[in-house]
Amino acid sequence: MQVAQVIVDVPTRQTNSPFSYAIPDNLADQIQPGMRVQVPFGNRKITGFVVGISDKSSFEGKLKPISDLIDLYPVINPELLDLAAWMADQTYSFKISCLQTMLPGGMRTKNKKKLIATSQQICDQYPAIFHGQRVVDYDRQNFDNQSLSTILKLQKNGDISVEYDLTNHSKPIMLKAYQGNLDDQQIADALKTVRKNAVGQIKLLNLLKSHSKDAFLVSKWESMGVTSSTLKGAEKKGWVTATLKRHVRNPFLRPVKPSQPFKLHPDQQKAVESVNHAISSKKDQVFLLEGVTGSGKTEVYLQSIAHALEMGRTALMLVPEITLTPQIVGRIRSRFGNQVAMLHSAMSNGERYDEWQRINRGKAKVVVGVRSAVFAPLKNIGLIIMDEEHDSSYKQADNPRYQTRDVAKWRAAYNHCPVVLGSATPSLESRARAMKGVYTLLSLPHRINRHALPHVSIVDMKTEMAKHQSALSTQLADAIQDRLDKHEQIILLLNRRGYSAFLMCRDCGYVPRCPNCDISLTMHKDTHTLNCHYCGHKEPIPTMCPKCHSKRIRFYGMGSQQLEEQVKNMFPTARVLRMDVDTTRKKGSHEAIIDKFGAHKADILLGTQMIAKGLDFPEVTLVGVLNADSALQFPDFRSSERTFELLTQVSGRSGRADKTGEVIIQTFNPDHYAIRLAQTQDYEKFYATEMRVRHEGKYPPYYYTVKLTGNSPSENQTASEMFGIMNFLKKNLSPKAIILGPTPKTITRINNRYYYQIIIKYRKEPTLKATLDDVLVQSQKNQRQGIQIAIDNEPLDFM
DNA sequence: AGCACGCCGACT
DNA sequence: GTCGGCGTGCTC
Secondary structure (H helix, E strand, C coil): CCEEEEEECCCCCCCCCCEEEECCHHHCCCCCCCCEEEEEECCEEEEEEEEEEECCCCCCCCCCECCEECCCCCCCCHHHHHHHHHHHHHHCCCHHHHHHHHCCHHHCCCCEEEEEECCHHHHHHCHHHHCCCCEEEECHHHCCHHHHHHHHHHHHHCCEEEEEECCCCCCCEEEEEEEECCCHHHHHHHHHHCCCCCHHHHHHHHHHHHCCCCEEEHHHHHHCCCCHHHHHHHHHHCCEEEEEEEECCCCCCCCCCCCCCCCCCHHHHHHHHHHHHHHHCCCCCEEEEEECCCCCHHHHHHHHHHHHHHCCCEEEEECCCCCCCHHHHHHHHHHHHHHEEEECCCCCHHHHHHHHHHHHCCCCCEEEECHHHHHCCCCCEEEEEEECCCCHHHECCCCCCCEHHHHHHHHHHHHCCCEEEEECCCCHHHHHHHHCCCCEEEEECCCCCCCCCCEEEEEEHHHHHHHCCCCCCHHHHHHHHHHHHCCCEEEEECCCCCCCCEEEECCCCCCCECCCCCCECEEECCCCEEECCCCCCEEECCCCCCCCCCCCEEEECCCHHHHHHHHHHHCCCCCEEEECCCCCCCCCHHHHHHHHHHCCCCCEEEECHHHCCCCCCCCEEEEEECCCCCCCCCCCCCHHHHHHHHHHHHHHHCCCCCCCCEEEEEECCCCCHHHHHHHCCCHHHHHHHHHHHHHHCCCCCCCEEEEEEEEECCHHHHHHHHHHHHHHHHHHCCCCCEEEEEEEEEEEEECCEEEEEEEEEECCCCCHHHHHHHHHHHHHHHHHHCCEEEEEECCCCCC
C-alpha cells in the first residue's frame, strides 16, 4: 500500500511534522509530492501538502485515507519542498506556513467552511442558521452560542454537513465595453437633439462616426475623453450597447522597444566575466557588486542574465519592494521580451497567479520580483540577482521571518549557480563577508556618464530653528525658488519614520493617546480624525483640550500632508505632488504619480522614503532632505546605516542629467558621521567607522542576534513569562552568550497586549537552536493563557 | 485550529 | 444527583 506524508494546515508545534495517510487506489497513480490534498483530521476535513510518498508508515495506528486531491499538478516542486523544510527550521516557524508563503496569494486555500442542510426541511426548521438557504458560509462569529450548539447537535445527527470551499482560484475579470449602435444618419440626427453644452455626448457621437464597429473598454473611452456616466446615459438612449469583455491580465502596461546589450566599460566587463564564469562552471559563488548609482550595475545584470539564458538556464532577479517601477522592469523586458515574468505586491492576485503559472509551466525564463519572488517555481536556475541587497524589505516582518538573501543563497547552492548582491551601500554583513573572502567583491567605482556628483550641503537646523519656525531652511527655500524660476524639478524628502503630526494642548501639554496602545494619536487631516497607526483606532479631532478645556489645542510635528500645505503656501504657483502611503494606496496610483512627475506636469515631488528609491528623473536638479536625522533618534543599532543609505541614495538621484544637481540636507546633527560621510558619498569611510561602532557594541556583523518577543493581555504575566525564558536561556547557553532583557518594547502596549523582548547576541552557540525550539514547545503550552512568543532570527532592529 | 475528554461549581 | 464551565491533550 502507498502512504503519503502530509503536512496538514494546522499551524501548531504538535502538527509540525508530517502525518501519514493511505493513498486510495483511485488516486494511486495521480498523487505526487507537492500536491495539495484534503484529508480527514480528527473529525473534520482539512487541507494539507503531500511532502513525500512511501511504501509504509512509521505510524503505528490505522491510517486514514486521503479524501481528495486538490491540485492536478504539484504546486510545490521538489526543490521548494526541501527549501520549505530548511526555512521552517531556520526561521523557527511552521512548515505549513512556509509552504503556504511559497504559493502566490490567490492559490492559498483558506479552509473556508460551508454549512449544508441535508434536507429542505432542516433548512426551513432553523431560519436563524440558514436564513432560508441550503448552503451558508460557516463563520463562527456569525453565530451566537445557542445557534452554535444547535449546529453541533444537527451535525451529530447528520442533518447538516460541513464542507470546505476550496475554490479559491481567481476568476476571469470581466470588463465593461461599449459599442456604437448608430449609423451615420442616426448620429447626425442625434447630434441635432443634444444640448450644445453637452460636451461629452457630442464628443461621443463624433467618435462613434469613425469607430462604429469597435467595442472599446470604458478605460479606452475615458482616455478619449468620454466619461463612464456619459456612456451610461448613451446606453439608456440606445446609442451604444454594453458588452462584457474578458480581461486578459497583462501586468506590463506599456509596450517596450527592444534594446541591445551596451558596450561595457572595463570594470563592468570584469564583473560580467567573473559572474559568467561562475554560471558556466556551475559554481554557487556569491558576488557582492558594489557600485554607486549610475555606475552601470543594471547592464551587468542584464548581460549576466543573457549568459544564463544562453546556457539554457533561467534567471531570478530580486528588487526591493517599492523600486519595482515600470522603469526597471521595462529595461529587463526590452532585452528579454516576453520570457520575463514579473511578481510584485502591487499586482492583483489574479495577475500574480497568471505570472506564477507561466513560470511553473516553464514559459517564463526570467523572473523579476520582490521578496516573495525568491520562491518563484523556476527550474534550472542559472543566476540569482539581488539588487539593492541592503534593502530592509528583503526581510519578511512576520512569520515566516525569512531573509531573502539567505533563501537566495540556499537556492543557488541547490541549483549550482551564482548569486549577485548589488548595492551602492552594501549592508555591513555582506561587505564584511566580502572582506573575509566569503563573497567575491566586484566593484564599479566610476559613474558611466561622468557627470560630477551633485553638490551636497548640510544645513544645521538648530541655528535655523532659532531664527524661524519653518520646516524649510532659508537656504533650501531659496534653492527651491531658484529652480522654480528655471523651470527645473525638485524632490523634497521627508524621512518620516515616527515623525508625524500629533495634537498637543499649548496650555497644559496634553497629548491625545490611543486607548489601546501606548502611543500618541496621529493627525489625519483628510479624514478629520486622530488615528492610531498600530491598532487602527480612530477618533474625532477635539476642538477643546479634554483635560484643561483650553481651546489652544494644536498639532505639532510634520507629516507629509502638513509639509505639502506649507510648501504650497510658500510657493503658491508651484505644482506640488505628494507621494506617501496615503496617496499610493490605490492600485496604479504610484505609477500615475511617477508618470506625472516624469512628464514634468509638476514642479515639486514631495514624499517619504519611497521616492528615494529607484526613481530617475533627469529634470530634477534639487533634492531637499527635510529631516535627515529622524532615523538617528531611534534606539536602534542600524539607524546610522539606514540614514547613510538613504542620504547616499538621494544624493545619487540628483545631477544625472546635463545639469549639475544639488542636494540640501537639513539636520539637527550636522556632525554625525552618517550624515557627514553621506555628504561625500564615502562608503569606505562609513564602513570603517560603523564597523568600529558595531565591534564596540557587540553588534552584527560581529555577533549573531536573535530577538524573542512575548506578548499577552497582562503586563505582569508577560514580564514573568519572559523572565522565565531568560533564566531558561541562561541555563542552556554558554556564559559567552549575551542575553539582554527582558525589557518592555519601545511601544509596550499595542491593542491592549503588553510586549516584552529578549535579545540574544552570540558568536558560537551550538545549543541555541535546540534551546529556542524548547522555548517554543513550552510556550505553545502556555498559549492558552494568552501568551504568544515569537522568535526573530537575525532581526533587522532591536525595537 | 477544533474537538473530546475530564474534573470541579450551581442548578432541575 | 446532573449540566456545563474551560484546562489539557490529540489529531495519521
